[in-house]
Amino acid sequence: MSLSGYSNRAMRVALFVTCLADQFYPAVGIAAVKVLRDLGVEVSFDPAQTCCGQPAFNTGYRDEARAVAGKVLDLFSASGAPEYVVSPSGSCTSMMRVFYPELFERDPIRHSRAQALARRVFEFSEFLVKVLEVEDVGASFAHRIAYHDSCHLLRELGVSEEPRRLLRAVRGAELVELEDHRLCCGFGGTFSVKFPEVSVAMGEDKLKAAAAAGAECLVANDSGCLMHLAGLIHRQGLTLKTMHIAEVLAARA
């Protein structure tokens, strides 16, 4: 598939794969690349990228967060960097779009870079629907799926309809809504290890909601939420599957 009516110059996108997908879930990055390329987008990946800096930022270590975030910011602000930065994570996208300007508010050069990056960085599903204006990416996946709204994507970026539209267009997939679908799954970054008992109790509620909805597969846009939920599913020996939205959209089965 390619984008009809699009300019003959291919749209250039830099992938920010995120450290979690890079190390734990490379299939998420591969799937995102496939979906974007199938839509005629020219995807590049610069291996100079590491982490967006969020673990330190969310734990209150601003200097350490600035050191790491500064590298990412400079990387994507370099001349010749692609027009768009796309990331398969609502949380890392929020970090770059919402919190980089705050983190660098006392550094005029990086602050203006952060403001410019904020306009160029998109979460994967948001990019497909808002920028590429695509809903049907040609995927087929014959399962009953439930979409979990990850909090940063939902509340920092205001993205909730876009992923649902993409999933509704997947052939064979039946999208069901979870009760309390706006409720946090309990991951919360370092919260998951600072308050593991609360984090897990919240995750269990999410799994109960998925079971009640009769979902076979829980889909989300953040590897963090998925790692937490998958880890809980595995510990409890449940049959529920978890998948990143990019993997569902790349499925052609």
Add this chain to the structure above:
Amino acid sequence: MPETQNSSSSIPGAASLPIVECGCTTQTWPRDETAEHAIESNRIHELGQKVIESAHLTGAYRSSTLRLYTHRLQSVGQLPGFERLRERARALKREVITHLDYYLDQFASSAEQHGAHVHWAADARDACSIIVEIARRAGAREVVKGKSMVSEEIELNHALDAAGMRAVETDLGEYILQLAGERPAHIVAPAMHKTRGDVADLFERYVDPRRAEEPEELTAIARRAMRAAFAQAQVGISGANFAIAETGSIVVVENEGNIRFSTTAPPVHVALVGVEKLVPRFQDLAVFLRLLPRSGTGQKLTSYTSILTGPRRPGEDGPREMHVVLIDNGRLRALADEKMREALYCIRCGACLNACPVYRKIGGHAYGWVYSGPIGALITPEFVGLERARELPFASSLCGACREVCPVKINIPDLLLHLRAQVQETVPAAKPKGSPVRERTAMRFWAWTMTSPRRYAWIARLARWGQRIFARQGWICSFPAFPVSRWTERRDLPALATKSFREEWKHLNPKGGYS
């Protein structure tokens, strides 16, 4: 009504408790008011875990918060322009907080013009001694109290008790907690964690030995006890939902009528008011009175809204003296921090507690002081000092559900992040459980790794090699060191992928398709 049995023998400290004459009934108070509550905010982990382990408590919190949350949603949906109201309320609170000195002066002189006495209290001790002195001059042996979070904050009941005076809580929830010897578990519904059965047990044990189960019967028992107290009390103490700078009035909203009773029946009324409670003008109530009940309980208006301006005038009913005690108690510390002062916009509706998935799990008492939930995690460190509540800002997944419901749009997650940075800069915690190094050392190592793609790739390779010892079929189910050890306490961790994405990328044909 028959004599109440003395059933206090099994209660610690009860032997020395004075007997309170409550009209027709002789009542023993189980709570030893001489014991001050400690600030236990840094024990949130263990306190929270105890709640999670109790199906009884989690069930009570879950159903109560969901009910209030749902009621709020319904009532907000029925009010067109709710978003504009929130914006307006926020603007008004910002105005008053950024010019607090001006509005406090205006309030004090307006209140005095109407015949009220205005007192200034820097901290809890100040406020307690002012109120004890007022009560003493009024010859009080007994005082009735309307629900007031600030009075919990300053441990007023303890101070009154030490001065030989007995305080009777007249809010039903607070009354229940006074019997149970507990702090409020919620800003608006202080006894939300108590089921009907819990209340029946408490009443049977301490108030009326005839077992009652129905809410109407239980309410009637409390009502009888309180009526007697209202008739006898020489002083009534209330808090304030708003204090109007323009007119010097105190505004209280409630559903039970006990606050109106407490503030009008006794000859002396004392209103205990945090300095952040001000609103500029009388007309601004039109904004706040529509927001507060809807956000708190989902009501359009509460059953009673009392606007109290000075003591009674000739020919009127009401108290002959009115005192307003304006208290700082840490609020000016928040005001001095340009970012944190936003927390002072709070109108204590409790909506953020009801929306918070963490509060729903661990409840109010786990926060270890008076205020709980997301707003408690913000203002407790400001009021009691960061060191004594350093764990609270971390008790959030930063999901933002609180900000979504806040009637004055406080950016709670952002302020929590700000406080987290303050904690790490000024009062960092000791080594985390199971960690060989301090958290900052670990974060520095992490930053050192992440600032170089080569180091990052190298450490990842090292971890991949090392995880073979712990990984079974792609999962790590237990691990000896922090932070993975905390993760694997209750869930498994996927092992690192055999190949990272950056390694896979080399095989992804850049011209499209797959190799």
